[in-house]
Amino acid sequence: MIWHIIKKDCKLLWPVVAGVTAMQFFTLLLFHLYENPSNQINVIKALASLGWLQLAVMAVHQDPIPGVRQDWLVRPIRRPDLLLAKLSFLVLMIHGPYFLVSVADFMTHGITLRESLGLAAGKCILLGAGTLSCLAVGSLFGTLQGMTLGSVGVLVSMIFLTVRGELAYSGLQWLKTAAVSGLVL
Secondary structure (H helix, E strand, O other), rough: HHHHHHHHHHHHHHHHHHHHHHHHHHHHHHHOOOOOOOOOHHHHHHHHHHHHHHHHHHHHHHOOOHHHHHHHHHOOHHHHHHHHHHHHHHHHHHHHHHHHHHHHHHHHHHOHHHHHHHHHHHHHHHHHHHHHHHHHHHOOOOOHHHHHHHHHHHHHHHHHHHHHHHHHHOOHHHHHHOOOOOOOO
């Protein structure tokens, strides 16, 4: 059953994987064409990185858990199988292309293949923390729009807690730290 879920996700999301991978290679090309990359190129690179995280959320939303009105949609898929299928998709379709892009990036800087493989593996481990977080948060919200609104709500509350100067002297400074830690988590 795990392999069937992975195949279905790959069939549905391959255009997104190809687009995000192409965007990563495009930013890599731009960084090497210009000696002093502009802020616009940095924004494109940040958007490409967010594309990987967006893809993780989209993978989760391919198999939503049915509600009480959709009980006829329930399939006999065990939860561990579904989780393993989604994690395998993340490794194959997100971390695999990201690893290749990272190896190419390091090798264009003159780093040997062996060192590039190690550095790229380290970058993939860092991306893994982000994709696992997106996998968890994506499972909390039923739609991409709900997740976006929830993320914006957290961001606005963080800004509110950061901007208010009197918070620093009221003994409630821990709220700011808790909000930042919650966002990172």
